[in-house]
Amino acid sequence: MQGSRIAALGHYQPAEVLTNEDLARMVETSDEWIRARVGIRTRHIAGPEQPVDHLAAQAASKALAAAGLAPADIDLVLVATSTAVDRSPNMAARVAARLGMASPAVLDVNVVCAGFTHALATADHTLRAGAASRALVIGADKMSEVADWTDRGTAVLVGDGAGAAVVVPDENPAGTAGVGPVLWGSVPEMAAAVRIEGTPPRFSQEGQSVYRWATHRLPALARQTCERAGIDPSDLAAVVLHQANLRIVEPLAERIGATRAVVARDVVDSGNTSAASVPLAFSKLLERGEIASGDPVLLFGFGGNLSYAGQVVRCP
Structure with missing residues (x-):
């Protein structure tokens, strides 16, 4: 069985930045309090017109461009997310539609913060088994949509964004470009x-x-x-x-x-x-x-x- 490797990466974050000073006007907190406990200085916040699949598709487009591949070259899309609002269509199907893909298998993976590494392992196993030839693995979450903005213990933590990897067969599994065992x-x-x-x-x-x-x-x-x-x-x-x-x-x-x-x-x-x-x-x-x-x-x-x-x- 052949291995797999990451051919390219891409990421995307919304333009709006929420600082600790901004949060201090919303809840009882301060820049000093936040930095001392979690080290966070800023976070990016998506608007109503930027759902999870928008974030995911933006990161995916960048990864595909970096890999020199077209959306039609992908036959498996895995989206790791825990903030999908609807049960169907899933985020992977929505991303595939946004990118104009042909007929990929589309799966969402909900393992919350460990979602991307689970999805990457799943893509690796699928390529090794020969069930797919090229995979798009995306981690995307819109945590601002599930945040309790009155709770300073969690509101100070969250941000929105997406990252993506194009995973392809590794022609030299023992070489230097592989995805290792999970x-x-x-x-x-x-x-x-x-x-x-x-x-x-x-x-x-x-x-x-x-x-x-x-x-x-x-x-x-x-x-x-x-x-x-x-x-x-x-x-x-x-x-x-x-x-x-x-x-x-x-x-x-x-x-x-x-x-x-x-x-x-x-x-x-x-x-x-x-x-x-x-x-x-x-x-x-x-x-x-x-x-x-x-x-x-x-x-x-x-x-x-x-x-x-x-x-x-x-x-x-």
Whole structure:
């Protein structure tokens, strides 16, 4: 069975920026309070005319252009999201329609903040099995639509955006451009620690529980992910975690021995964009030239359910 690789990345964020000072006029908070607890400075907010599939299609178009492919070249679309409003048509079908695709398989993946890494693993497995030839994997969420803007504990966290990857067969599975084996799982007894529920749906979480789990469990899981890929953490060029909290993101590379890795800190400028956070941060690192083609990068998503999934990939 052949492997797969990421051929290109793309990302998109709405133009409107909400600062900590703006939030301080909406709820009882301050720039100092927010930065001290989660490290966030700004976040991007989508308007009513920018639904989830709009965000997703914008990122997808950029990834396709970077890969030199047309929408008709894609036969599998996976959209990781937890903020789709309607049950049908799903976000993947809406993105396919926006892009004018021919007849792709269209699946949504709802694993909340770990959605993109789950979807990437699913695409990798599908290509390995020969059930698809080229896949478009997108993480997109409009968290502002499910935020409780009167709750300073969660309102300060969220942002909107999308990131996308074009995944193609790897002609040299043992080479330097592959998608590595996934390490995934969940903690069912903590499934309610992150919630988007109710009518209308609202985001809430047990922040301290998630923080304790992430700081205590993530390092070992990240090391196991590297082991599955056959790479020592010291050889990683970058670490891209779900961008939940700067206090979780920053220490991880050192704790797993990724001493030379660039650590994605997009949470500072984008907030928590849920399923979009990993591809969004990854795409920005590549766009800024902080990582180069062929570099090994650890991707790791975690959050709702409490689910997690990670893999080591090579930069396109």
